[in-house]
Amino acid sequence: MFLPESMSRIVIVGANSCIDETIEALYDLENIHLIDHTVDADEGFTLGTPRPYSPKTAERLLKVRGMEKDLGINKHTKTQPISESEIRSQITSDSVETIQSEVQVVMDKRNDLNQRITDLNAKKKSLELLARLPIDLDMYSGYKSIVGIVGRVEKDPTQALAGMGEVFVSLNKKEGNIVAVFVKNDDRQKAQTILSEHGFNEIQVPEGTGPVKDALAAIDNELEAANKDMEVVQKEIDDLFEKHKATLRAYDEELAVEAEKGTLPIRIATSEYTFVIDAWVPENEAQKAKETIEAKVSGVYVEIEETRSRKQHESDEAEDRFKTAPTKMRHGKITKLFEYPTKMMSIPKYNEVDPTVLIAIFLPLFFGFMVGDVGYAIPFIILGAYGLKFAKNPDWRAIATVLFFGGIWAFIFGFFFFGEALGMHFIGEYKEGAVTYTWAGLLHLDNLHNFFGQFLMNTHGVGKIEAEYVGLLLRLSVYIGILHLGIGYILAIYNKTVQHGFLHGFLEKGGQFLIFIGVVLVGFALGFMLIMEGKLDEPLIFFGIDISVFWHFTNETLLAVLGAGAGFIVVGSIILAKAEGAMQILVELPDTFGIILSYTRLVAIGMSKAGMALAFNYIALGMFAGISPDPSIAGNNGIIMIILALLVFAVLQLMIWTLAILSGGLHALRLQLVEFMIRFYEGDGIEFNPLKFKHVKTISDIKVKEA
Amino acid sequence: MASAELGFIAIGAGIAVGLAGIGTGMAQKDIGAAAVGAITEDPKMLGKALMFMVLPETIVIFGLVIAILACFVLPGMA
Numbered sequence: 197m198f199l200p201e202s203m204s205r206i207v208i209v210g211a212n213s214c215i216d217e218t219i220e221a222l223y224d225l226e227n228i229h230l231i232d233h234t235v236d237a238d239e240g241f242t243l244g245t246p247r248p249y250s251p252k253t254a255e256r257l258l259k260v261r262g263m264e265k266d267l268g269i270n271k272h273t274k275t276q277p278i279s280e281s282e283i284r285s286q287i288t289s290d291s292v293e294t295i296q297s298e299v300q301v302v303m304d305k306r307n308d309l310n311q312r313i314t315d316l317n318a319k320k321k322s323l324e325l326l327a328r329l330p331i332d333l334d335m336y337s338g339y340k341s342i343v344g345i346v347g348r349v350e351k352d353p354t355q356a357l358a359g360m361g362e363v364f365v366s367l368n369k370k371e372g373n374i375v376a377v378f379v380k381n382d383d384r385q386k387a388q389t390i391l392s393e394h395g396f397n398e399i400q401v402p403e404g405t406g407p408v409k410d411a412l413a414a415i416d417n418e419l420e421a422a423n424k425d426m427e428v429v430q431k432e433i434d435d436l437f438e439k440h441k442a443t444l445r446a447y448d449e450e451l452a453v454e455a456e457k458g459t460l461p462i463r464i465a466t467s468e469y470t471f472v473i474d475a476w477v478p479e480n481e482a483q484k485a486k487e488t489i490e491a492k493v494s495g496v497y498v499e500i501e502e503t504r505s506r507k508q509h510e511s512d513e514a515e516d517r518f519k520t521a522p523t524k525m526r527h528g529k530i531t532k533l534f535e536y537p538t539k540m541m542s543i544p545k546y547n548e549v550d551p552t553v554l555i556a557i558f559l560p561l562f563f564g565f566m567v568g569d570v571g572y573a574i575p576f577i578i579l580g581a582y583g584l585k586f587a588k589n590p591d592w593r594a595i596a597t598v599l600f601f602g603g604i605w606a607f608i609f610g611f612f613f614f615g616e617a618l619g620m621h622f623i624g625e626y627k628e629g630a631v632t633y634t635w636a637g638l639l640h641l642d643n644l645h646n647f648f649g650q651f652l653m654n655t656h657g658v659g660k661i662e663a664e665y666v667g668l669l670l671r672l673s674v675y676i677g678i679l680h681l682g683i684g685y686i687l688a689i690y691n692k693t694v695q696h697g698f699l700h701g702f703l704e705k706g707g708q709f710l711i712f713i714g715v716v717l718v719g720f721a722l723g724f725m726l727i728m729e730g731k732l733d734e735p736l737i738f739f740g741i742d743i744s745v746f747w748h749f750t751n752e753t754l755l756a757v758l759g760a761g762a763g764f765i766v767v768g769s770i771i772l773a774k775a776e777g778a779m780q781i782l783v784e785l786p787d788t789f790g791i792i793l794s795y796t797r798l799v800a801i802g803m804s805k806a807g808m809a810l811a812f813n814y815i816a817l818g819m820f821a822g823i824s825p826d827p828s829i830a831g832n833n834g835i836i837m838i839i840l841a842l843l844v845f846a847v848l849q850l851m852i853w854t855l856a857i858l859s860g861g862l863h864a865l866r867l868q869l870v871e872f873m874i875r876f877y878e879g880d881g882i883e884f885n886p887l888k889f890k891h892v893k894t895i896s897d898i899k900v901k902e903a
Numbered sequence: 904m905a906s907a908e909l910g911f912i913a914i915g916a917g918i919a920v921g922l923a924g925i926g927t928g929m930a931q932k933d934i935g936a937a938a939v940g941a942i943t944e945d946p947k948m949l950g951k952a953l954m955f956m957v958l959p960e961t962i963v964i965f966g967l968v969i970a971i972l973a974c975f976v977l978p979g980m981a
Contacts (some may be wrong), residue, residue, distance in 0.1 A: 666975040683978055797964045862957045
């Protein structure tokens with residue numbers, strides 16, 4: 197029922213001449229999980245080589261990706277998909293090369309311009325510095341017996357160079373100091389030594405004549421012209437982007453597909469004239485796959501080798517590469533959303549139960565129980581629905597899933613069981629330490645009493661931090677835990693039964709189950725005998741009926757239960773000792789007790805949030821707004837304090853709400869992954885990964901035909 | 904019930920939660936350090952790391968349950 201899909205192994209044999217058609221056919225089927233050939237597994241066969249068209253495809257793909265990068269096309273660029281056959285015919289008529297030459301011309305232009313602008317800017321910078329010295333450009337060089345040294349300095353070198361020659365300095369802290377020194381040729385070395393002591397850094401004087409200011413103006417003109425040219429080129433690039441974005445995206449996708457198809461032969465076995473492909477196909481599609489491939493490709497034969505049963509020995513006896521059948525999980529639209537937590541642990545094995553469905557039931561339920569408040573539930577539902585509609589990232593989708601479905605449960609629990617919104621009961625008489633603020637009291641809505649009074653337990657619903665209900669809630673959480681764990685233990689036996697038969701399964705996993713039942717019975721009997729003296733303390737009025745009478749036990753009954761529990765523990769221990777050694781009993785007994793108690797977190801976390809909400813409501817409503825929890829006492833604070841109170845209320849409630857996501861979500865998940873799944877889950881399967889492509893920017897030919 | 908007895912119950916509850924909290928903290932300290940390291944290497948580990956982080960919280964929940972029982976159930980029994 198919960199097992200992954202049954203798999204058949206097929207062998208496809210054919211002549212090398214029809215390998216391309218076969219690969220096409222396999223991809224069209226979209227349900228063929230290829231088994232990689234291992235070297236030397238079959239005599240006379242070796243790994244294949246890439247198809248002859250492969251290098252050309254790879255080269256084109258590289259070109260296309262290069263152009264996409266140049267033009268700024270990426271996966272977020274919105275384009276219309278193009279039909280596959282159209283794209284193929286374009287590629288074969290060398291349109292990639294045509295587009296590339298077109299793009300290359302513009303790109304070369306852009307690169308040249310970029311280089312020119314960089315050069316001009318560098319020149320402009322030097323000229324700006326030189327403009328501060330009263331020297332024309334042509335006077336810096338062209339002398340026979342003297343030499344000009346120009347550059348930046350950190351300190352003024354005039355004094356040190358005094359007497360050596362002419363020194364021009366312009367000091368400016370912000371833009372830097374510039375110095376031009378003219379010395380005799382013989383003094384050059386000396387002058388440079390002195391200058392370097394002053395932090396000298398030479399600059400090249402640009403060629404030219406006349407005043408620096410004129411040269412600067414000329415450069416500015418050139419820069420302006422270059423920038424204008426750049427705008428033109430940028431426009432051309434934009435045009436190319438618009439013109440080719442759809443085709444380039446489609447080429448990218450199509451060529452990637454072809455590249456993968458072209459290298460597929462290196463995963464299969466080939467001889468000089470033939471090829472052999474081993475693959476897994478879902479059992480119920482195997483016959484159809486055989487017929488389709490044989491009909492599409494003449495000269496190819498498909499044999500259904502085996503249908504793998506769930507028995508472990510069958511997998512163990514198989515050849516290494518055929519040992520593990522892939523796991524194809526069977527899920528509907530909603531349970532598929534919960535595959536994420538399962539995969540977080542591991543992929544289920546082919547012959548074990550896929551726990552996703554159970555997680556889909558219990559994860560939101562636990563989350564909802566822990567939150568259990570209408571006021572927090574509604575934002576969860578809205579946020580979750582929004583995330584499920586718009587989020588693409590699998591992490592966010594997983595979180596949105598839990599928020600949405602968990603929110604619905606939180607609403608149900610909050611409305612019908614706890615009767616709470618934002619940590620306040622809807623209705624109830626004021627009672628010190630139990631019922632404080634109520635919505636009916638705050639908003640003066642007496643009608644609420646008539647409505648909620650019909651179904652809420654004991655006139656105001658179950659209070660999370662009310663002394664009377666703590667016992668009930670703790671028991672309830674333990675009962676939920678027992679149910680959850682019971683399913684886990686039964687699944688453990690079921691898994692082993694599927695793999696090895698019932699007797700083996702029971703002897704291996706039955707011991708734990710019996711000990712679990714024993715611990716539950718003993719705990720139940722002891723709890724009622726020692727703590728509750730045979731009955732529940734509080735009446736539970738639910739729809740007008742006191743259901744607490746069902747929890748009334750005589751001492752004899754409890755003793756019998758205790759005895760039965762002890763019996764289960766003894767029998768379970770014997771089976772466990774046989775399966776895993778006597779030491780395991782010492783581990784198992786306290787562990788069983790511990791994991792059952794671990795479910796009390798369902799209440800503990802709810803209580804901690806309810807406690808915070810109680811305190812925060814007192815702070816906001818009592819301290820700031822001056823509203824007494826007892827509605828018969830009128831409030832006495834002004835409007836400003838009420839606004840302030842609402843602000844404080846909002847901030848504090850938001851804090852609880854955020855904590856609810858973290859603690860509620862994580863602990864609900866942890867109960868699944870740790871307490872529940874460890875009972876039976878082994879995982880370590882291989883995910884069913886068929887040969888297929890997701891068409892995003894291209895339209896599959898098959899789809900076109902179907903339409 | 905005498906207020907002294909109530910006081911002792913409160914102290915007991917406080918010790919139960921406090922010591923269990925210290926135990927959880929000691930366990931989470933090491934896991935947290937390792938988790939941060941793992942997430943730095945590979946941000947995809949965040950989900951798994953968070954899972955491991957909350958593992959020792961069972962200990963403090965046991966403490967909390969004992970405290971709850973002490974606060975709510977013990978006074979009723981006496």
